[in-house]
Amino acid sequence: MALLISLPGETPAMAQILLLLSSACLHAGNSARSNGGNDFGVNQPERCSGVQGGSIDIPFSFYFPWKLAKDPQMSIAWRWKDFFGHFIYNSSMPFIHEHFKGRLILNWTQGQTSGVLRILNFKESDQTWYFCRVFLQTTEGIKFWQSLPGTQLTLTQALNTTMRSPFIVTSEFTTAGLEHTRDKRNPSLMNLGAMVTMLLAKVVVIILVYGWMIFLRWKQRPDPA
Template identity: 40%
Template sequence: SWLPVLLPEELELVLLPPLHLGGQTASRRYSIDQPKHLSAPMGGSVHINFSFYYCWELAKNSRVSVALRRTQFHGEFIYNSTWPSFHKDYKNRISLNLPKGQKSGSLQISNLRKEDENIYFCRVQVETREDGKKVWQARQGTKLTITHAAMMTTEGPTSTAPTTTGLGVSEGNGSSASSPLSVGAAVGVALAGAVLIIAILGLILYHRWRRSKGKWFWATPPAEHHSALKNADPCWA
């Protein structure tokens, strides 16, 4: 029967007690946690945050080693801070951020590609003072989804560009932004003034018409008064 060839680190994980495989038991002697899902755009970068816990006393000058696997729990190593080494698919694209003495950090994958869409498992290794080397790994990895950068870059500016342009004009060039309002206000004032002038002229003409009508009316005496004057004075025409 065919048996797969395991690296020393993988063989060690297989032979470890069940507690080391998950690190999540009632004793809580050690554990490691990482997010279940992450998404990032193609060409961008992603931070796989992790935190771990252990109760052992570390050996003198001991360093915490962090490794990253992909696809499955016993998948291939793509990064190991002990060597350090990189998988050819991730060369110069993975970096570890773990301050000395801290128990939380992140693994960054930059310049993301569509092929990077996978499941990633963080593994921690320490050298203890009395129990030797201890290695444990998260049971459930982080599923990374790569989104299309083209969709994000084309949809974003189309919705935000008009707003940005509008703000740029109003803030950067006050005269150009305020001139349409000044013209509109001037037109409104001019129209209102014209209407007022027309109304005043109309009132003046109306009063003049009434006055002229009154003078014409009283210049011609009533019919009864006209006949009386004619009878009294034959010269009255």
């Protein structure tokens, strides 16, 4: 569904003013219909979603029955938040809203009837409605119309890209340990060596004690007659 303004011989500035007045009246009645013979409109998805910090695309296309003038002066503009919201982009100026400075890209060229509006570094504050407006010069005069439903952008939760598998984490800790002990002896290995040495010393002492006791008992045995 779209709102059409047809102004033969009028200037673009006057057309924009009248568009606001006419669209206000239509919005108050909560309806906007085109006649059966006026096959025109703007196609946008009902909603799109993206992750914070990423990019999000709003595809659009439009159609119309009129014959274009030799210089059609075709242009695309976008509003946000509601049907009467502020313009955030206008290809004919060009103009980009302060909130979107350096973050809007319109993938569309003069003469095409479809394209994509891309928002970079998608933010939580970007979650709202977006409306595409088409402007062109026909042999019947200036005509421009705008999508009524628009497209709602929402933020989705992204997977935690910092999570890693236990195997990778173990590998990292092992590598870190090797780098840390490359130029110095490992205290754990030193402790283990000391424990082994002490154990061996105890075993030797025990063997010597038992051997000495066995020797004394052997010496104390009575001589056979």
